[in-house]
Amino acid sequence: MLRRSQPHCGNTSHTSDCSYKSFVGCKPPSFTGVEGAVGLIQWLEKMENTLDISSCPEHHKVRYAAGSFSKRALTWWNAQIRAKGRDEAVAMPWSEFKLLLRNEFCPKHELQQLEVELSNHVMKGADHMTFTTRYHELVALVPEMVPTLEKLIDRYVAGLPSCIQSIVLAANPATLESAIALSAKLTGVMVKSGVLKDDTGKSKETAAKKPEHHQKKKQKVIENYAMATPLRQVPAVPVNTTPKNYVGMHPQCMQCKFHHPATVQCRQCNNCGRLGHRTQQCRAPVTQATNNAAVAIPAPQNTGNHNNNHRGCYNCGELGHFSRDCPKRVQPGAQVPRGRAFMIGAAAARQDPATGTGM
Template sequence: METTLDISGCPDQHRVRYAAGSFEKRALTWWNAQVQTRGRDEALAMPWEDFKTLLRGEFCPRNELKKVETELLNHVMIGAEHLAFTTRFHELATLAPDIVPTLEKRIERYVGVLPPCIRGHVIAAHPTTLEMAVTLSASLIDVMVASGALKKGSGTTEDLEQPSNKKRKVVKNFVATTTAKQAVLNQPPQNRGSYSGTAPFCNKCNYHHQPGTGCRQCTYCGKMGHWVKFCKEQKTQHRANQAVAQTAAHLDRISCYTCGEPGHYAKDCPKRVLPRGQAPRGRAYQIGTAAVRQDTDTNTNNNTGTFII
């Protein structure tokens, strides 16, 4: 805006009038409100510096400038997109001058976020102007792209953004799934089935049946909605009992080949002879009749007990 005023040779006393005449949309609405509040003559006679301060306070609040500063601090080149990176860097540096207040700071910030493959070469050249750093980095980018060391549209920043995008997608899917499940749980009981009959809904058993008939309650499991002949728990228990009865009948039909008793196989027989390696260990002592008489005569007063002859 100031460049346009300088080129057109606008006098200082008409700068506010000329600049306000170029407003449109939201800016025009805001300026009309200022004219109604201050008066037209007072608003147009405002000094140029006061006009810029008022304009920045409305359209460049601190929270918006904070976003611009954060973007400038995190602004890096993605792949070989040198032109887009440089253009956005100039815009952010102009909007956030406190981050790069001097030329040295601006050059340092620009060179510091270049790709590592060319950053060292630019730093070694010691650029004294920002234009020199931009031209040198553009030439190095072209060389890297021609050699295949750098590709357009690929870079460290894009690779780092992929996990966050994936995480947001997972969170979004989780929220959608949770919302769907919650909606299903919050549905009223009468909407949980596909009943298309004419019987009214019963609030006692949560099923549809005619008013003259009682609620269907199973006498086996105690649940509502079915009779005992349709009870699934009874059928399950009946099948279990049949399995037990069949097992018992099968055991009654078999007999052991070792002892001849019914109810078990030979491998489970408690009277079967164990293998030689598993036989109980011990010693059997035998004594004859003559030894018994001799031992009884000599040790009658010292030994008592029963001897197996």
């Protein structure tokens, strides 16, 4: 007579022969103990699903689940084994195991913050999915705040917008699932009618464009700063502006304020008319009168007359005054003469072949 072999885990209701190898084949989630309260709840939910899929028996749940501990969680579990003994630790009920995990890896101050968050948890805009998901997480972390089904439903409905809340309360849902389904349908209706504003799609687009927007804004700020901020220049060496004392023997002229002999005329520029420098040292732009005078005055002739070396008026050629004081100077608006006459001596006229007879 052939003996029938026991089927493997997951294929039959006989779960007493489920091995740890088949449980690991279902890829149970790992837990390190540093994920926080939300991470613990998510790990418990995934682990319970894995235990159910692998058809793990009740007396092996704690043993198999503890096999996924690492780092801080593994250190804590080893301490529990040393305190209670291995047989007693792995044989504890699953509910007691979850309570120990919650007390260890959910600090009291963090639980108090979660209680406050659950009390003030409301739906923002038309984001019904985010509101519902976070509500389930908070309820799993602080279940003592909603110990009954009635309080569980009431706390959920209290977080809905007023336009939806009144309709859900009037429907008097018997389960939390019915309240969630009704509120989701009403949210879609309110969005279409314009009562609620759906910003979920815009928020995703804004999040996608946010890095590029900030990059362009940062670049623009840098350009504006570069335009508004002058370049750092090396500070100039301070120049000693204290006038030097005159060490010569000539007195100071009361007219030009320079030192020169009393018999010498003051230095005056024929270009700009200022005292203190000659035309050769003038920094002002050369005027047209200066250019015409330089072309019109012929080179001094060696006639034996030493008075020819003295310059006269650049306008009429006469001695005794400058061009700016010339009485024959063309007034503004008057017709400019087409020619110009120059006075020369008799000796210079005889030597100049261009001078005609009788001139």
